[in-house]
Amino acid sequence: MILARVFSNIYKEGGIILIDSKGQKYICGPNPRANNPITVKLLKENLNWKIPLNPEIFFPEAYMRGEIIIENASLKEFLMDLVKNLGRREVNTASLFFKKIYQGWRFISNYNFPGKSKKNVESHYDIGGKKGEFLYDVMLGKNSRQYSCGYWTENTKTLEEAQVNKINHIIKKLDIKKNQRVLDIGCGWGGLCFEIAKQFDCEVTGVSLSTNQIKYCKEKAKELGLENQVKFELQDYRLVEGNFDRVVSVGFGEHLGLKFYNTFFQKVNSILKTNGVFLFHLIGVVDQPSAPNQFINKYIFPGGVCPSLSQLIKPIEKTGLIVADTETLIRHYDKTLEAWLERFLAKRSEIKDLFDEKFCRMWEFYLASCAAAFRYRDLAVFQLQIVKNFQSAHRTRDYIYS
Secondary structure (H helix, E strand, O other): OHHHHHHHHHOOOOOEEEEOOOOOEEEEOOOOOOOOOOEEEEOOOOHHHHHHHOHHHHHHHHHHOOOEEEEOOOHHHHHHHHHHHHOOOOOOHHHHHHHHHHHHHHHHHOOOOHHHHHHHHHHHHOOOOHHHHHHHHHHHOOOOOOOOOOOOOOOOOOHHHHHHHHHHHHHHHHOOOOOOEEEEEOOOOOHHHHHHHHHHOOEEEEEEOOHHHHHHHHHHHHHHOOOOOEEEEEOOHHHOOOOEEEEEEEOOHHHOOHHHHHHHHHHHHHHEEEEEEEEEEEEEEOOOOOOOOHHHHHHHOOOOOOOEHHHHHHHHHHHOOEEEEEEEEOOOHHHHHHHHHHHHHHOHHHHHHHOOHHHHHHHHHHHHHHHHHHHHOOEEEEEEEEEOOHHHOOOOOHHHHO
8 A cells, every 4th residue: 555655654663553445454664552553544545645646735635524534642643743753854755746846836826915915814814704703712812812933931831921921032132122113014913012012112013914903903902001002004014114113023924925025124124223123033944945835825824935044044135134143943833833722622612613624624734733843844933133233233142031
């Protein structure tokens, strides 16, 4: 069986039992658990050749349709074990071939112009109206709705603590002074904007292309009594005008698209004051440039791509901006995604009633597979502190940790 051979090549330790649509069992890997081994059942015969051909899309799609059943383990446990064994290798030659084809097609076809960017953002962040509001409240937490990785220090116990840590870590890197003008590009549900305003009495502007996010932010600003200090605009970053002492962007860079990095950094350069600081926080890959994940692109974040560091540095250099500090956050997003997944599964029945079973399987695979990729494969978070001159940069990092 083709798929059994693929699994056997992946597993260097442990293993699984694979059962095809006719009930035939295959032992994959050197040492599956003796008691209750992880078992993967295929309910369709064509999955034997489809999954090895292009596993990045055919496996999750089959799981979404209920054509794959996993026994004696959760989906997350199975994927963690599988990706731990796979590491940063490719599944097989066929998988690499289709990734290269997809990479070329995406480069030719993907143009995140303002209209396209808005549709891409709405397809995820404005999902399902009130149903989506419930989903994000459940997964992210009703009070903060932080949809980026937390910062898990040694003593961090909860997701809420990790998100507070993240916000404070970013604020310290921005080195904000009282009464400065701050811009948040891709402001999400406004948590970072509100905290900056409260801590420094700053005038803060947040922009997003999500109608639901901006509506939420404006209501939250009134609730917190900050509507005279913080303003939110449903606006594309390319249309932002003015001059700002500090610019921050968290979890937005993945939505830019490869062809628009020059445009983005040129815009930042034009609106950032001479002595200003820009903090850019985004998901990236630690390997050389590669194709975006096909499943994530098709079902979760259309138009998105996680760049390698080399793809970011060149357009920054072209603008004359200076990378003053670079930090790679490793083993933070996997824990965050696990926390989101745990909360999602705790309310799965309610979410299923609002959406459907296929949606639940899709989002479970999204959260679990991304957690595995951050823990064992090629994903990390880059934080780039960017300035316009040497005088704006600190000699040491002491100011961050004091």
